[in-house]
Amino acid sequence: MLVRDSEPEERRAPRARISDVAQALGLTKATVSRALNGYTDISESTRARVRHKAAELGYTPLSHAQAIRTGRARSLGIVLQVGDQDGQRPFVADFLAGLSSAASAENWTLTVATATTEEDMLATMGRLIDERKADGFVLPRTKVADERIRMLRRLSIPFVLFGRTADPESCAYFDILGEDAMVLAVRHLHGLGHRRIGYIGGGDGFYYSAVRSAGYRTGIEAVGLPFDPAIVGGGAYTVDAGMREADRLLAADEPPTAILCATDMCALGVCRRAMALGLRVGGDLSVIGYDGVPEGAWSTPPLATFEVDSRVAGLHLANLLIRRIRGENPADLRETAHARFLDRGSAARPMMSSAELREHVARATGRRSERRPDR
Amino acid sequence: MLVRDSEPEERRAPRARISDVAQALGLTKATVSRALNGYTDISESTRARVRHKAAELGYTPLSHAQAIRTGRARSLGIVLQVGDQDGQRPFVADFLAGLSSAASAENWTLTVATATTEEDMLATMGRLIDERKADGFVLPRTKVADERIRMLRRLSIPFVLFGRTADPESCAYFDILGEDAMVLAVRHLHGLGHRRIGYIGGGDGFYYSAVRSAGYRTGIEAVGLPFDPAIVGGGAYTVDAGMREADRLLAADEPPTAILCATDMCALGVCRRAMALGLRVGGDLSVIGYDGVPEGAWSTPPLATFEVDSRVAGLHLANLLIRRIRGENPADLRETAHARFLDRGSAARPMMSSAELREHVARATGRRSERRPDR
DNA sequence: CCTCTTGCCGAAACCGGTTTCGGTGCGGAA
DNA sequence: TTCCGCACCGAAACCGGTTTCGGCAAGAGG
Numbered sequence: 064m065l066v067r068d069s070e071p072e073e074r075r076a077p078r079a080r081i082s083d084v085a086q087a088l089g090l091t092k093a094t095v096s097r098a099l100n101g102y103t104d105i106s107e108s109t110r111a112r113v114r115h116k117a118a119e120l121g122y123t124p125l126s127h128a129q130a131i132r133t134g135r136a137r138s139l140g141i142v143l144q145v146g147d148q149d150g151q152r153p154f155v156a157d158f159l160a161g162l163s164s165a166a167s168a169e170n171w172t173l174t175v176a177t178a179t180t181e182e183d184m185l186a187t188m189g190r191l192i193d194e195r196k197a198d199g200f201v202l203p204r205t206k207v208a209d210e211r212i213r214m215l216r217r218l219s220i221p222f223v224l225f226g227r228t229a230d231p232e233s234c235a236y237f238d239i240l241g242e243d244a245m246v247l248a249v250r251h252l253h254g255l256g257h258r259r260i261g262y263i264g265g266g267d268g269f270y271y272s273a274v275r276s277a278g279y280r281t282g283i284e285a286v287g288l289p290f291d292p293a294i295v296g297g298g299a300y301t302v303d304a305g306m307r308e309a310d311r312l313l314a315a316d317e318p319p320t321a322i323l324c325a326t327d328m329c330a331l332g333v334c335r336r337a338m339a340l341g342l343r344v345g346g347d348l349s350v351i352g353y354d355g356v357p358e359g360a361w362s363t364p365p366l367a368t369f370e371v372d373s374r375v376a377g378l379h380l381a382n383l384l385i386r387r388i389r390g391e392n393p394a395d396l397r398e399t400a401h402a403r404f405l406d407r408g409s410a411a412r413p414m415m416s417s418a419e420l421r422e423h424v425a426r427a428t429g430r431r432s433e434r435r436p437d438r
Numbered sequence: 439m440l441v442r443d444s445e446p447e448e449r450r451a452p453r454a455r456i457s458d459v460a461q462a463l464g465l466t467k468a469t470v471s472r473a474l475n476g477y478t479d480i481s482e483s484t485r486a487r488v489r490h491k492a493a494e495l496g497y498t499p500l501s502h503a504q505a506i507r508t509g510r511a512r513s514l515g516i517v518l519q520v521g522d523q524d525g526q527r528p529f530v531a532d533f534l535a536g537l538s539s540a541a542s543a544e545n546w547t548l549t550v551a552t553a554t555t556e557e558d559m560l561a562t563m564g565r566l567i568d569e570r571k572a573d574g575f576v577l578p579r580t581k582v583a584d585e586r587i588r589m590l591r592r593l594s595i596p597f598v599l600f601g602r603t604a605d606p607e608s609c610a611y612f613d614i615l616g617e618d619a620m621v622l623a624v625r626h627l628h629g630l631g632h633r634r635i636g637y638i639g640g641g642d643g644f645y646y647s648a649v650r651s652a653g654y655r656t657g658i659e660a661v662g663l664p665f666d667p668a669i670v671g672g673g674a675y676t677v678d679a680g681m682r683e684a685d686r687l688l689a690a691d692e693p694p695t696a697i698l699c700a701t702d703m704c705a706l707g708v709c710r711r712a713m714a715l716g717l718r719v720g721g722d723l724s725v726i727g728y729d730g731v732p733e734g735a736w737s738t739p740p741l742a743t744f745e746v747d748s749r750v751a752g753l754h755l756a757n758l759l760i761r762r763i764r765g766e767n768p769a770d771l772r773e774t775a776h777a778r779f780l781d782r783g784s785a786a787r788p789m790m791s792s793a794e795l796r797e798h799v800a801r802a803t804g805r806r807s808e809r810r811p812d813r
Numbered sequence: 814c815c816t817c818t819t820g821c822c823g824a825a826a827c828c829g830g831t832t833t834c835g836g837t838g839c840g841g842a843a
Numbered sequence: 844t845t846c847c848g849c850a851c852c853g854a855a856a857c858c859g860g861t862t863t864c865g866g867c868a869a870g871a872g873g
Contacts, residue, residue: 078568081860091823096861104821127505127570128859132828136502138549145535145749153732156530160520160552167551167562172571174513175550176542177535187542193453195502196547331736357528361706361733374520456830466853471831479851503829507858 079122088116099124123170130195137171139384140197142187144204145177153357154373161377162201169385185214192220199388201225201380205236206268223384223396225376226270235387235396237379241271241353242278244369244402245323248351249282252321252410257349258288259417261312261319263305263333264297265326272297275325275353294319305332313340313348313424320348320413320420327352327359327368334362334409340427346414347423355405364408371402454497463491474499498545505570512546514759515572517562519579520552528732529748536752537576544760560589567595574763576600576755580611581643598759598771600751601645610762610771612754616646616728617653619744619777620698623726624657627696627785632724634792635663636687636694638680638708639672640701647672650700650728669694680707688715688723688799695723695788695795702727702734702743709737709784715802721789722798730780739783746777 085092090113098105098113105113116122130136139162143155163173174197178184188211191197198221202211205226215222216233224236245262252260262279265272276297283290293315296308305328312319313336324330330352334344342348345364352359355370383396415423460467465488473480473488480488491497505511514537518530538548549572553559563586566572573596577586580601590597591608599611620637627635637654640647651672658665668690671683680703687694688711699705705727709719717723720739727734730745758771790798 078859080858092860093824093862094822097822100861102862106821109821123569124861125506125570125859127502127511128828129861130502130828131500131506131830131859132861134828143531143534145531152531153528155534156518156520156527156552159518159530159550163550163552167565172566172569173550175534175538175548177531177538190542191547194498194547195500356732358732358736361736363738453829455828467830468832468854469852472852475831477832481851484851499831500829503858504831505858506829506860507831509858 078125079117079120081122081124084113084117084120084122087120088112126172134195135198135388136195138174138197139166139171139199139201139381140174140176140188140191141201141203142184142191143175143177144179144181144184146179154371157373158203158377161374161379162381163377165378165381166385171381171385173381181210185210188214192218199223199384201384205270207270207273208268221384221387223380223387225380227274228270231397233393235383235393237376237383237398237400239371239376239402240399241275241325241369241402242281244353244404245275245278245325246282246285247404248323248353248369249279249286251404251406252323252349252351253286253288255321255349255410255412257319257321257413259294259317259319259321260288261294261322262296263299263308263312263322263324263329264295265329266300267298272325279323291315291317293317299324299329299332300326301328302332302335305329306336307332309333309336313337313420314428316421317417318420318424320415320417321410322348322350324350324352327354327356327366330366330368330409331356331358331362334366340424342420342423343414345408345411347420349411349413350409352409353402355402359405359407362409367407367410368405369402370405372400375400453500454492454495456497456499459488459492459495459497462495463487501547509570510573510763511570513549513572514541514546514574514576514756515549515551515563515566516576516578517559517566518550518552519554519556519559521554529746532748533578533752536749536754537756538752540753540756541760546756546760548756556585560585563589567593574598574759576759580645582645582648583643596759596762598755598762600755602649603645606772608768610758610768612751612758612773612775614746614751614777615774616650616700616744616777617656619728619779620650620653620700621657621660622779623698623728623744624654625661626779626781627698627724627726628661628663630696630724630785630787632694632696632788633663634669634692634694634696636669636690636697637671638674638683638687638697638699638704639670640704641675642673647700654698666690666692668692674699674704674707675701677703677707677710680704681711682707684708684711688712688795689803691796692792693795693799695790695792696785697723697725699725699727702729702731702741705741705743705784706733706737709741715799717795717798718789720783720786722795724786724788725784727784728777730777734780734782737784742782742785743780744777745780747775750775 081092081095085095095113098110126137166173176187178187200222202222203225205224205228207229209228224234227236227238249260264276280290294312296312299305299308322333330350333350337344337348344350352366352368355368359366359368379398387396456467456470460470470488473485501512541548551562553562575597577597578600580599580603582604584603599609602611602613639651655665669687671687674680674683697708705725708725712719712723719725727741727743730743734741734743754773762771
């Protein structure tokens with residue numbers, strides 16, 4: 064006769080506790096605990112027996128119970144900033160996937176919080192620390208001078224940067240070498256025949272912005288072009304800002320035939336503005352962005368850009384942070400990788416000289432001002 | 439003389455513990471605990487004193503310590519599926535922002551994990567439950583027959599759906615009424631003059647897919663058009679699938695002058711295919727999607743679609759889940775909202791009749807088959 | 814042969830809460 | 844006056860681990 068599952072009352076097997084393991088071996092839970100935690104005053108033979116029995120019973124220490132004594136919860140913390148700027152938003156899922164799969168491989172968990180402002184972020188991190196919800200933090204979107212770093216240093220809480228910062232003392236990090244990407248982009252444009260290559264930087268204060276600007280400059284000098292502030296803009300990481308800066312650069316005496324942008328959203332703004340001026344992007348004007356946002360693949364022409372593998376970044380960061388929490392030296396916990404160039408239609412050989420471009424832009428803006436005299 | 443901060447050794451004030459509160463009031467920690475947890479055998483005057491002193495000392499129970507006895511960690515769990523299908527990916531950040539801000543308002547936290555397959559997801563949820571890392575779950579992307587629901591029901595773990603399911607028994611949920619959106623879309627297209635309105639459904643098995651299809655049918659009948667299987671496709675939630683289905687629908691004897699899609703990615707595929715056939719989207723063929731993905735704003739013409747407020751969804755879901763965990767009846771925990779129509783260029787009055795469209799498509803595909811004979 | 818290490822493990826306290834159980838003081842009824 | 848019941852709180856066990864301290868036995872050294 065078959066025994067039916069008792070529908071509403073199915074009891075799952077209770078967890079094995081440390082005392083179960085101890086009892087099964089005729090030891091005390093103190094011994095089991097020390098055996099599993101690598102204490103040296105336990106003989107290797109006993110340690111092996113304990114390990115084996117624990118595996119057999121499927122015993123895993125309950126992290127909450129450990130946390131109450133040790134203060135550590137085997138949990139990685141991350142506070143996402145979800146303010147007005149929408150940079151990196153589409154990659155959050157992949158990034159978290161990387162973090163959480165590396166974390167769960169070590170039986171850690173990921174505690175996620177969000178904040179809108181910087182103060183909010185600091186307060187939120189403070190709460191997570193105070194409540195012992197996170198043993199350490201992943202800090203994305205690092206700034207040149209980052210308040211989060213100051214705070215965590217002061218409290219001696221482990222952390223790892225996605226990015227770098229001005230003073231890397233005691234900082235573990237993983238970063239994509241945006242400077243190298245920018246050098247490569249300049250070389251690429253130069254190779255296509257461009258001799259006036261402009262640049263629009265990203266958000267002020269962010270470290271990524273600084274290194275990408277530096278990369279642009281390095282690239283310009285490497286190919287033997289003069290650095291001309293008239294075709295260099297900055298502080299633009301939105302479509303609107305990109306449009307505004309595009310106007311400025313294109314109004315220069317010797318306008319750029321190619322514009323390199325620190326972010327894709329800025330680059331998309333440049334494209335939009337260029338088209339509004341009657342310029343064919345990827346012909347009259349070339350544009351290269353950075354980030355690999357999905358929108359770029361759908362603009363016309365598709366945006367040439369640098370793709371970042373957010374999942375891999377998450378994997379690395381989680382591993383680094385766990386090692387950091389376990390006490391490794393931050394100087395040994397620094398890794399970098401490269402972005403992948405996506406050569407798409409927005410970057411091509413120049414079809415106009417800078418002088419012709421200047422004429423075209425003048426006509427286009429001139430006509431507009433005729434329609435709206437005196438503004 | 440100023441006392442300098444001792445740079446490396448800054449000790450933050452230790453947390454107030456329950457015994458501190460008890461001692462300050464001359465009570466035992468048992469009394470304090472019961473007072474704060476609403477036990478009735480504590481006089482109101484004592485309860486007030488305890489509350490006041492706890493606030494004064496900044497005392498908050500440590501959730502880990504509570505968890506060890508109560509089994510509840512004041513943590514919401516969510517497992518994101520990050521497989522090949524890239525639906526909803528861009529909204530994850532907003533969604534999590536909603537969840538986490540509602541959670542932290544009640545002093546709960548959000549534990550995030552990811553999975554690639556369905557088995558992986560069930561295993562991951564099982565681990566979170568077993569380790570008591572999550573007291574309940576938010577289940578996004580619900581299916582008509584959802585294994586996660588079966589599992590959580592069996593284990594009596596609270597959960598709340600983002601979406602609905604075939605058997606809503608014991609289910610709390612928040613959902614966007616996709617059926618209403620589809621009705622509205624059909625009405626809108628009909629109002630523009632379309633008389634042949636096709637439809638392409640979303641992922642098989644997902645509940646959203648079922649309700650949107652139903653909405654299309656309701657709309658078609660409401661405006662008095664016949665339901666014609668020849669211009670209805672399904673199972674398409676990617677660009678490629680959208681292109682494939684577009685081919686099929688446009689090859690019908692009486693092709694649609696407008697195609698409504700259950701997802702934006704599918705709709706973008708339709709647009710791409712239509713353009714490849716020489717059709718002007720938003721003229722020769724109208725297209726409406728659903729989801730509000732950012733790519734839609736950058737395609738040409740921009741995609742008409744329905745925007746979902748993921749942050750608000752997260753807020754509602756977190757609140758519902760917390761109430762569910764606290765024991766409220768699931769039938770009382772059901773909320774719905776509407777998507778917002780974004781009327782953009784891809785949907786306009788028809789510029790061709792269905793018959794003309796048929797001719798055009800035949801010529802376009804005909805020329806192609808001339809170039810590649812016998813195939 | 815006796816002491817002194819050293820290796821190895823048990824006993825018990827502890828972490829910060831929750832929950833069970835029992836006891837006290839008081840008012841009202843007998 | 845005595846007994847009973849109720850309102851209210853304290854004492855102690857408990858949750859599942861970790862860590863301190865000390866003790867025992869075996870081997871080394873004198």
